[in-house]
Amino acid sequence: MSNYTALARSWRPNILSDVIGQELTVSALSNALTHNVLHHAYLFTGTRGVGKTSLARILAKSMNCEEGISPNACMQCNSCIGITAGKAIDVLEIDAASKTKVEDTRELLEQTQYAPVNGRFKIFIIDEVHMLSGHSFNALLKTLEEPPQHVKFLLATTELAKVPPTIRSRCIHFPLQNIQAQTIVNYIKAQLKSQTIKCDDSALSIIAQHAKGSLRDALTLLEHALMIDQKTLTLDTVTNLTGQIPLAYLSDLLKAMYQGKNALLEKFFNDFKSKATNYNSVLEQLINLTHQETMKPLYNTQSEYDDEFLQIAYDVLLQALSQASYAPSEQINFEMAVMRVAFFCPAIQQVTQSPPTVTVDHKPQDSLTHTTWLSIIPDLELSGMGLALAKELVIIEQNNTSLLCELAPNMKSLVQDSSQKAIVTALQKRNFNIQTIEIKLNNHQLNTYTQMVQSEKANYKQSVTNALSEHPQSNSLLETLKADLARLEIETTSP
Ligand SMILES: [Zn+2]
Structure with a gap:
């Protein structure tokens, strides 16, 4: 065995104190072993790889160690060495997935009547115990009802629900946690x-x-x-x-989708094609990233993405992942999903933008009203917190060079000097004679930009979804998307 393999294997837990991430189970078992209060059957449940069979083997060592029953088996005696190597005569390890028939179980259970050869107990470790047949469970149940003194059962399963309640109720059950x-x-x-x-x-x-x-x-x-x-x-x-992608690279991809930058997306696609990319894994990572971004406000961090974008991206990507097997290839499925997210987002912004009523010229603008405000927001040079605040403001009136606004009290966290300054600067660039913004916290009657977009977006999304559902073939869907993308390109680049 080469060094590194031996090394990694040596990191697998050998005694109870080596086990990580299962504090409750470890302390319960430690107590039981210290005080020598042992039950005749234990059931370990949990998802794969959390340590069910490892714990069963550790428990077997602790029970049969020649130095005595203890949470810390000596790891030196014949019994400990034998169990670690899987060669202990008194510890029978069975994979129920390969021995489901009642004959197998009977043969196994017959051995319970013989006393252990060297050890203190005859220990049966049954892995994937849920795979046993109904008859096998009945045979096991009989033994569990009246187990010989020298017999211990250590059962493990990934599917607790498939273990009959009659068996479960005769075992001490340890549900193992996924490890953080x-x-x-x-x-x-x-x-x-x-x-x-x-x-x-x-x-x-x-x-x-x-x-x-x-x-x-x-x-x-x-x-x-x-x-x-x-x-x-x-x-x-x-x-x-x-096949996991570094976070920075993944963030760049999401950003390109958000900005609907086709040239950039093409670069990503070519890059993925040149590597052996696991497209479904990339979809999954993007879904995780949209989730992380969506959660940011809960932890008082501002995401650089709109809530609307994150919600749509999550929906589209999740749907793509679940339907991957229907697509002609994983690559097509992935590219279509990314394009769909990029398509929806600029499309929504495009549709919800009313034509700007303010044109860039050098004449001073009239006083700013709320209606004008709603129409110029998309054209203001704003981003991040400044833009987030702008989208929530209702303009009450312009008083000389001071702009009086209202903001819903639950949006209070958006009020920051820097975001107010950014709005003033952006308005000045559009020739509005505004020096300061005054913000009053109040639940106003008028719609904010966000509320306006939300209602228009809901209508738009419905109409696009209807249109798409009339094109069940992916080819025609592709054509539709291509045509719409081309149209958007023209509209967004024309003056
Ligand atoms: Zn030992």
Whole structure:
């Protein structure tokens, strides 16, 4: 066995205190072992790779260690070594997925009547126990009802619902948790440090993300990465192995979709084509990113994207992912989804923009009214917080050089010196004689820009959805989108 494989394997938990991310289960088992209060059957449940069979083996070691029953098996005696190597005569490990028939179960259960050869207990570890047939469960149930003193059952399953309640009620049940990404990162980081292997933090977080709560998957991936480079864990290696895309690159792609920049999108498409891209994985990562951006306001951070954009992007991308198998290829499905997001967004902005009533000239403008305000917002040189604030303001009146506005009290967080200054500057550039903005918090009667867009967008989205549903063939859909995109290009670039 090569060094790196041995290394990664040695990181798999051997004793209870090695187990990470399952604090409740570990402390309950520790207590039971310390006080020698052992039940005859345990059931470990949870998704794959969270440590069900590892825990069963650890528990078996603790129960049969020659040094005595304890949470910390010695790992040196014949029993401990035998269980770690899967060769202990008194510990029978069965994969129920391959032994579902009642004959198999009977054969197995017959062995419960014989006393253990060397160990304290005869231990049966049954993995994927939900796969047993109904008859097999009945046979198991009989033994569980009156188990011989020397027998212990350690059952594990990913599908608790398929285990009959009669079996469940005779076991001590430990539901294992998915392991938090940060816990996986910390664990691997500590292990690598102890071996003086260098690592990129971003590589670690990609491993943890990819593992989706499974430490086993994380360690397997790490093993692969160390096969490629034994001294350093780099972002490049990990992204190549997982098809995971660096966050900065993914953000650039979402930005290009938001801005509807076709030339930029084409570059991304060509880039993906030149690599062996897992398109569905990219879709999934984009969905995650839109979710993260949508959640930002909850944590007092401003996203650079409109709520409307994020909602539509999430919808379209999720739909594309779920329908990927119907598309002629994953690549087509991906490109269509990206184009659809990019198409909807500028399209919405285009439709909801009333023609600007203010033209750029050097004559001073009249006093600013709310109606004019709504029509000039898309043309003002605003972005970020300034734009966000502008979209929520209602103009009451212009008093000499001061603009009196109202803002709904729940939008209070948008009021910042910098965003007010940005609005003043943008208005001055349009020749409005405005020096200051006064904002009163009040629930006003008039529609803000956001409210106006929302209602128009709802109507527009409905009409586009209706139109698209009349084109079930992807070819005709493509034609429709192409035609609309071409039209938009012309409209947005013409003066
Ligand atoms: Zn031992």
